[in-house]
Amino acid sequence: MDSKQLWDACLGELELTLTKANFTTWFKHTFILECKDGGVTVGVPNAFTKTWMENKYHQKIFKSLQQITEGQVKRVDFKVAPFSKREIVSVPDPTTPSAEKVEPTPPPPSPKPVTATIIRAKPVVVPKPPVTPVLNPRHTFDTFVVGKKTELAYAACRAVSESPATIYNPLFIYGGVGLGKTHLMQAVGNAILQKFADKNILYAPCETFTNEYIKSVTIGQADTFKNKYRSVDVLLVDDIQFLAGKEGTQEAFFHTFNFLHQSNKQIVISSDRPPKAIPTLEDRLVSRFEWGMIVDVGAPDLETRIAILNTKCKEKNIHLEDTIIQYIATAVQNNIRELEGALNRVVAATQLTNTRPTVDSVKGLLSSIVQLPKRGAITAKQVLVAVAEYYNITVEALTGESRKKELVMSRQVAMYIMREEMSASYPTIGQELGGRDHTTAMHAFNKIHQDLMTNDKLVQDVTLIKQKIYL
Numbered sequence: 393m394d395s396k397q398l399w400d401a402c403l404g405e406l407e408l409t410l411t412k413a414n415f416t417t418w419f420k421h422t423f424i425l426e427c428k429d430g431g432v433t434v435g436v437p438n439a440f441t442k443t444w445m446e447n448k449y450h451q452k453i454f455k456s457l458q459q460i461t462e463g464q465v466k467r468v469d470f471k472v473a474p475f476s477k478r479e480i481v482s483v484p485d486p487t488t489p490s491a492e493k494v495e496p497t498p499p500p501p502s503p504k505p506v507t508a509t510i511i512r513a514k515p516v517v518v519p520k521p522p523v524t525p526v527l528n529p530r531h532t533f534d535t536f537v538v539g540k541k542t543e544l545a546y547a548a549c550r551a552v553s554e555s556p557a558t559i560y561n562p563l564f565i566y567g568g569v570g571l572g573k574t575h576l577m578q579a580v581g582n583a584i585l586q587k588f589a590d591k592n593i594l595y596a597p598c599e600t601f602t603n604e605y606i607k608s609v610t611i612g613q614a615d616t617f618k619n620k621y622r623s624v625d626v627l628l629v630d631d632i633q634f635l636a637g638k639e640g641t642q643e644a645f646f647h648t649f650n651f652l653h654q655s656n657k658q659i660v661i662s663s664d665r666p667p668k669a670i671p672t673l674e675d676r677l678v679s680r681f682e683w684g685m686i687v688d689v690g691a692p693d694l695e696t697r698i699a700i701l702n703t704k705c706k707e708k709n710i711h712l713e714d715t716i717i718q719y720i721a722t723a724v725q726n727n728i729r730e731l732e733g734a735l736n737r738v739v740a741a742t743q744l745t746n747t748r749p750t751v752d753s754v755k756g757l758l759s760s761i762v763q764l765p766k767r768g769a770i771t772a773k774q775v776l777v778a779v780a781e782y783y784n785i786t787v788e789a790l791t792g793e794s795r796k797k798e799l800v801m802s803r804q805v806a807m808y809i810m811r812e813e814m815s816a817s818y819p820t821i822g823q824e825l826g827g828r829d830h831t832t833a834m835h836a837f838n839k840i841h842q843d844l845m846t847n848d849k850l851v852q853d854v855t856l857i858k859q860k861i862y863l
Contacts, residue, residue: 395423402460418441433469434468436471438558442470537699562683569856570729571689577660580628595630596629597629598631599634602638605617609640628660690848724758737757737758772820775806778861785798808840811833821837
């Protein structure tokens with residue numbers, strides 16, 4: 393067995409335990425650099441990947457290599473090395489531990505290396521008009537509270553800000569409404585401005601990009617539009633899901649993306665869902681969004697919500713008792729924006745009335761937020777429409793007889809939401825979904841309920857669908 397075969401076997405086992413996004417992000421361009429005296433050195437593309445491997449995947453890699461070599465691997469190290477330095481070396485056969493070391497067969501003389509590994513064409517000189525990045529100065533890494541569901545996204549954003557266009561390009565951040573995507577994206581911009589004062593940074597919501605493109609076509613100033621978006625060093629585009637269905641704007645963004653990427657400029661994109669889940673988005677854009685790194689921002693857990701509230705209290709220079717903080721964090725769970733809104737309401741009320749807040753008074757102040765939306769206040773039709781729109785299918789297909797995998801999954805999600813949000817009976821749910829048996833609805837609810845405990849993507853989907861229903 394040589395080093396390539398050993399690493400391929402190890403990757404094969406690891407792939408079964410990781411999501412496709414994580415596996416591709418962290419193990420692409422990794423290889424065994426050296427096998428010597430019971431130690432294996434794994435080559436990784438950059439320092440950020442090295443740190444992440446050491447902290448997150450060291451134990452899994454070590455156990456896998458030990459199992460494959462029947463205990464001959466005693467330690468695993470990581471070292472930054474380009475993939476081009478990969479050499480295939482022999483690995484002692486575990487079935488013959490006493491065998492002599494086999495010297496690796498020297499590779500045949502290779503032809504002169506072609507200098508076109510990466511062709512850096514002389515960049516097209518585009519006049520650089522001064523671009524004012526509309527960045528909120530409060531959106532920095534220091535003011536972002538890191539939780540379990542945002543740890544990876546935060547680390548990736550920090551890495552990009554320290555070395556733009558060299559580590560993860562593009563960086564694609566996705567997550568539900570009000571979970572911190574814009575904060576992280578603008579924190580990248582603010583950090584780059586602080587470290588590289590000469591960098592030209594542009595932050596633009598997708599709606600702004602679309603409106604400016606339409607205006608440039610209407611008044612015949614396409615070159616002005618191109619110069620604005622192609623003359624930047626860092627482009628931050630928020631809510632890219634709004635490109636869906638806009639063919640002309642997708643074409644414009646495609647060429648802008650290509651120009652910047654080929655010019656070695658950093659691109660950061662945010663969305664409420666991963667690239668493949670954005671309906672009617674062209675395949676060529678989906679593939680480009682997946683070139684770099686995709687990270688998700690999940691809903692904060694209770695501890696993170698408490699930490700966020702404490703941080704906001706310090707910023708506002710106010711003090712609230714722990715019991716009040718605990719109540720607000722427990723009562724408002726949907727997103728950080730609502731959490732901060734609830735805190736602002738409590739602070740404003742206590743300052744205007746010049747009173748000391750108590751748990752009972754806070755309950756009264758937040759009663760409208762906590763009680764709405766009420767369970768059962770929605771209809772089955774609203775659920776079906778929201779699920780169909782989210783998965784880009786028709787209501788007829790959702791309630792029809794087809795057993796296609798994607799339809800079965802969306803059907804089960806609809807059944808789960810009806811039971812969870814409407815407290816509908818299983819026979820009623822089955823009837824709404826095309827006259828199905830109540831046992832089908834029961835199975836669907838139990839399956840989705842179980843999958844939500846382990847499937848972060850499904851959690852994201854259900855959360856976004858609920859938001860569509862209630863907004």
